[in-house]
Amino acid sequence: MKKPLLILVLFVFAFGLRAQNAQEMVDRLKKDLQAKPDAKRIAVIYSDLTWYYSKIDIDSALHYGDKAVIESRKLNDSTLLAQVYSDIGAVYFIKGDFINSKVNYLTAYKVRKLRNDVKGLAKINNNLANIYEKTHQYKQAMAAFVEALSYFESVKDEKNTSITKGNIGLIYLKLKNYPKALQYIGDVVRFQEKNNFTEELCVSCLNLGNVYLQLNDTLQALKYYDKSVKACTAVGNKKGLSSGFNNIASIKTEQKKSKDALAFFEKSKAIREELHSDLDKANFDLNLANEYVSAQQFGKAKKLLLSTQKFYESSGTTEKLQINYKSLINVYAALHQPDSVTYFLDKLVVLDEQLLVNKAEKQAAELETQYQTEKKELQLQKSKAEIALRESEIKKKETQFIIAILISLALLIIIYLVYRQQKLKNKQQQQEFELKSAIAKIETQNKLQEQRLAISRDLHDNIGSQLTFIISSVDNIKYAFDIQNQKLDAKLSGISNFAKSTIIELRDTIWAMNKSEITFEDLQARIHNFIDKAQEAKEDIQFNFEVNPTLKELRFSSVEGMNLYRTIQEAINNSIKYARPQSVAVSILPEAEKVLIRITDDGCGFNRETVLMGNGIQNMEKRIRDIGGTFEIHSEPDKGTAITIMLGIQSQKQQGL
Known part of the structure; x- marks a missing residue:
């Protein structure tokens, strides 16, 4: 007998399923590239183009995959890098180049292993197993599936455990080890039937039918194909339904029942033409x-x-x-959005009530129809005894009808009362939780503020006074002794100046610690003081500082404000020290949903490819990255230097509330 093995494999773990029109997404992503986004967004766009081009142009997909790898490495973003290598592995898999697909999946595996991404490793194992299965390396495929199974069992993920066991069963089926295949896939079907996993039964029953067919048990094969058809029909799985009809038709063909076979083949064909509904x-x-x-x-x-x-x-x-x-x-409960939880809970209750009412109305209509039918039959009866008997039955049906209506109404009332009580209880618990959280947050903030004030007092009283003593001592030495040694005199002056500079830095730090929040207006005043001192030292340089009025009240934490202040301060110092500019400008402006900070000079500039970046620029970039912003520096010889900082304005407003 010819064995039809249309195995519907839905046990593949892809990194992400993106079910949008590929060409539309490619056009949209290219349009996003033209808007010149930041480096992180560019890398993500290249990664997405890799995926969407895999559906329409493999060469273009690999081209953008290479770009995505380069940009991800520049950002040193291991999460994105693992994603990109997984996408490239999928592209090669679609192309049929299983060697390169395996290489890229293994690269993604190494990255995720370094990040200890256990769940990601389990999914890659499944992808590798599919490559092994395609290349008939069933031993390696089995090893990868077993490793994934070990993880899912360890975290008690019963659903994915069942799916992985189904994959193992399919390997045994291809190895013609039908008893083992029957054991694994049979266990999967029983688990899914017990938990009413109808969608999974659509596939599992189809595969179990294939096992029985290989065992020449046609009756059991047809039984599970029929279960698959019913399950697929229940969940609307047209792919599974089409495959089920096709396998049944193949059996009918072997049984010489050509009429039945043609009918099932036509059903399969019709459904396949409607798959994209x-x-x-x-x-x-x-x-x-x-x-x-x-x-x-x-x-x-x-x-x-x-x-x-x-x-x-x-x-x-x-x-x-x-x-x-x-x-x-x-989802909304996990996102801590209680209003949305309540909204959809109300909609669910209304829907449940509507379904219950519809069911009651349907039962009432059926009883009413039955009642009318029996009433008409009574009119045709000639015997008074039979008429009396029928009337008694009708009254009984009427009583049953009334009782059914009353029971339905009682159930609706009970459901509503239980729901109302539960809703009030949930609301009260939510309010209590929010109150406790708010109190705990206030207490924590108060303690932190007290600690900051204590530390700032210690810094001012102890470190500040000690530095002042050092300055005074050095000045006394210089005035008390007629120092003829110029090197010694310069050294003492350097110590005094360094101590004074340290006091200024200390005051800035104490200023930031004493504030729970810092606005751009606060920063403007502080930076103006710094610029005034810089102006005294460099009278030939024109300094300009501008803050858009709409941003003056934008609030930051003390750490964020200090990081911004130090970054701007370092940028101005670098311009004065290295660029020999005639003017230095600082501007802070709103741009879309972000804050744009630009520090520019018209100095000598430099070539980024030939100049080694010092710790100062690296520190500035790290400070901005630590507060969730982006930092870019552009410079050309004889054309000056521009530093651009972008901060998310919405997140800063929320932090200030």
Whole structure:
């Protein structure tokens, strides 16, 4: 007998499923590149272009993959680098170049191992296993699946454990070890049936049917193909449904039942032509959203769930809408958005009530129809005894009908009261939690402020007085003794000047520590003092400092404010020390949802490719990166130097509240 083995493999762990039109996304990403985003965004765009081009142009995908690797290495971003190598591995896999696909997956594996990304390693093991399976390296494939299985079992991820066992079962099926395949896939089916994992049963039952077919047990094969068809129909899995019909048709062909075989083949063909329906896309997005929830990628899950919510509401797909609402409740709970949790909890209760009412109305309509039918039959009865008996039955049905309505109403009232009580309880618990959190936060801030004040007093009283003593002692030595040695005199002057400079730095630090928040207006006053001193030292340089009025009240923490102050101070010092400029300008302006800070001079400039960057620039870049901003420096010989700092304005406003 010819064995039809249309195995629907849905056990592949891809890094990310992006179900948007590839060409549209490529066009959009290229448009984003033209907007000249920052370095991090450029690297992400190159990575996304690698993925989307894999669907329409493999050569372009590999071209942008190389660019994404270069940019990720410049940023020293290991997370993004692992993502890029995984994407390139997927491109080579689609191309059929399994050697290069394996090389890139193994590179991503090394990066994630250094980051101790255990979950990411488990997913890469599954991707590597698929390569091994494609190249008939079943031993290596089995080893990779077993390693992934060990992880999922250790974290008690029963669902992914079941999926991985299904993968192992498929390897045994290809190795013709049918008893082992039957054991693994059979366990998967029983687990999924016990937990009502209908979507997974669609695939698992199809694969179990294939095992039984190889064992020449046609009856069991047809039984599980039928279960697969029912499960796929229930969840709207057209790929699984089409494969199930195709396998049944193949058996009918072997049984010489050509009429039945043709009918099933036609069904399979018709469904395959409809695979790209809106419902199929919505179901896929819903499944992907739930996978994001499992991976705790709640932002991505929310976006997909809100999209599918609109489709299910407009199409009236109530079962999927229930799942959608429940998933949204879980997502918003994880995102700590209680108002949204309450909103979708209300919608779920309303939907449940509507479904219950619809069910009651349907039952009532059925009883009413039955009642009317029996009533008409009574009119046809000639026997008074039979009429009396029928009337008794009708009264009984009427009583049952009334009881059913009353029970339905009672259930609705109970559900509403329980929901209302639970809602009030949840609201009270939320308020108590928020109050405790606020009190704890205030207490912590008070303690921190007390500690900062104590430290600043110690610095002022102890370190400040000691430095002042050093300055006084050095000056006394210079005035008390007629020092003829110029080197000694210069050395003493240097010590005095260094101590004075240290006092100024100490005052800046104490100023920052004494403030819980720092605004641009505070920074402006401080920087003006610094510029005034610089003006005294360099009278031939024109200094200009400008802050947009809308940003003066923008608030920062003391650490953020000090980092900004030190960065601007270091930039001006570098211009004075190395650039020999005629003018130095500092401007702070709003740009979209960010703050743009520019420090420019018209000095001699330098060539970044030939000049070794010192610690000063590296320190400035690190200070800005530590407070969530971006730092760029542009310079050309004889054309001056420009330093650009970008800060997110929304996050700073939130920190200031």
